[in-house]
Amino acid sequence: MNVLFVCTGNTCRSPMAEALMRFKSPDLLVQSAGIFAGENGRANHHAMEALKRKGIALEHLSQPVTDKLLNWADLVITMTTQHKQSHILEYPNVQDRYYTLKEYVSASDEQTWKALKKATAELEVKKSQFIKQYEHKMDHGVLMDRLQEHLQEDMETIRELETNLISYDISDPFGGDFSRYQRTLDELEMYIDLLLEKIGPDH
Numbered sequence: 001m002n003v004l005f006v007c008t009g010n011t012c013r014s015p016m017a018e019a020l021m022r023f024k025s026p027d028l029l030v031q032s033a034g035i036f037a038g039e040n041g042r043a044n045h046h047a048m049e050a051l052k053r054k055g056i057a058l059e060h061l062s063q064p065v066t067d068k069l070l071n072w073a074d075l076v077i078t079m080t081t082q083h084k085q086s087h088i089l090e091y092p093n094v095q096d097r098y099y100t101l102k103e104y105v106s107a108s109d110e111q112t113w114k115a116l117k118k119a120t121a122e123l124e125v126k127k128s129q130f131i132k133q134y135e136h137k138m139d140h141g142v143l144m145d146r147l148q149e150h151l152q153e154d155m156e157t158i159r160e161l162e163t164n165l166i167s168y169d170i171s172d173p174f175g176g177d178f179s180r181y182q183r184t185l186d187e188l189e190m191y192i193d194l195l196l197e198k199i200g201p202d203h
Contacts, residue, residue, distance in 0.1 A: 001199060002029045004073035005101075006083055010034030010062035012174055013079045015043045016051060016185055017101070020192045023056045028199075033069055035086055037062045046173070046181040054185070070094050077101050077195070080169040100168040105194035109165050116161045123154045 003021065007014035014032035021030045041062035051058045063069075065087070070076060076097045078084040084103075088095045103109075130150050134143055170191070173184040 001074045002072055003031075004069055004076045005030070005032040005079070006035065006065060006076060006087070007032075007079040008034055008036055008083070008172075009041070009174075010037035010064075011041055011044045012047050012181070013170055013172065013184060013188065015058060015060045015062075016047050017077070017079075017188050017192060019051050019056050019058045019060070020185075020189055021196070024192065025196055031063075031069065031072075032060075033063050033065045035065055035083060037064045039063060044174070044181070046176075046178045047185075049178065050181045050185045053182075054189075065091075067091070070097075073097060075099070075104075077104060079172075082169075101170060101188075101191045101195065102166070102168045105191055105198055106166070112161055112164050116158065116165075119154065119158050119161060123151060123158065126154065127151060 005014040005017040005021075010033050014034060018030050018032035021028060039062065043058055043060040043062075048058045070087075070091055071094070074097065076087065076094070076099070078087065078098065078100050081100055081103075084098050084100055087098050127147065130147055131143070134146065138146065170187060171180075171184050173180040
């Protein structure tokens with residue numbers, strides 16, 4: 001399996017994730033890249049030091065996300081939901097390979113996601129039916145006000161479901177002190193271990 005880790009600049013989170021995964025499973029093919037990364041930039045010195053204290057050397061040069069990299073990858077693991085959404089918009093053809101790291105290893109939100117998708121679909125149906133029924137009977141401003149009132153309960157249900165979802169983002173240490181990079185690395189390591197369990201020994 002070819003795994004690509006993606007963050008913003010490819011100098012902190014994704015190279016740390018790549019280094020951890022290479023260290024823990026040397027036979028896996030792993031790369032990292034950044035949505036807004038430049039070519040051949042060095043990893044952040046705090047990231048390098050945090051890895052060094054775990055006995056992991058990081059020799060890394062940044063690279064941007066490209067079609068070639070995405071086609072190479074069997075699995076594209078992003079550090080945040082925003083990174084994933086950016087990929088879906090820019091590279092929709094392989095969106096079935098995109099996951100945030102936490103999303104890929106966690107099944108705890110599965111029922112909430114199903115309920116949220118169902119509630120959102122039902123909201124769209126009710127919205128469409130209401131507009132079709134009243135669009136020629138009210139002016140636009142009144143129609144929108146009444147529509148909001150009509151959908152209020154459904155919208156509150158959706159908001160409540162959204163608040164029950166865990167955050168799928170790995171915290172960004174950029175600009176922080178060394179201890180912040182250590183915390184991010186510890187967070188990454190916990191989820192990388194779960195990722196390797198899910199992929200399995202045969203990859």
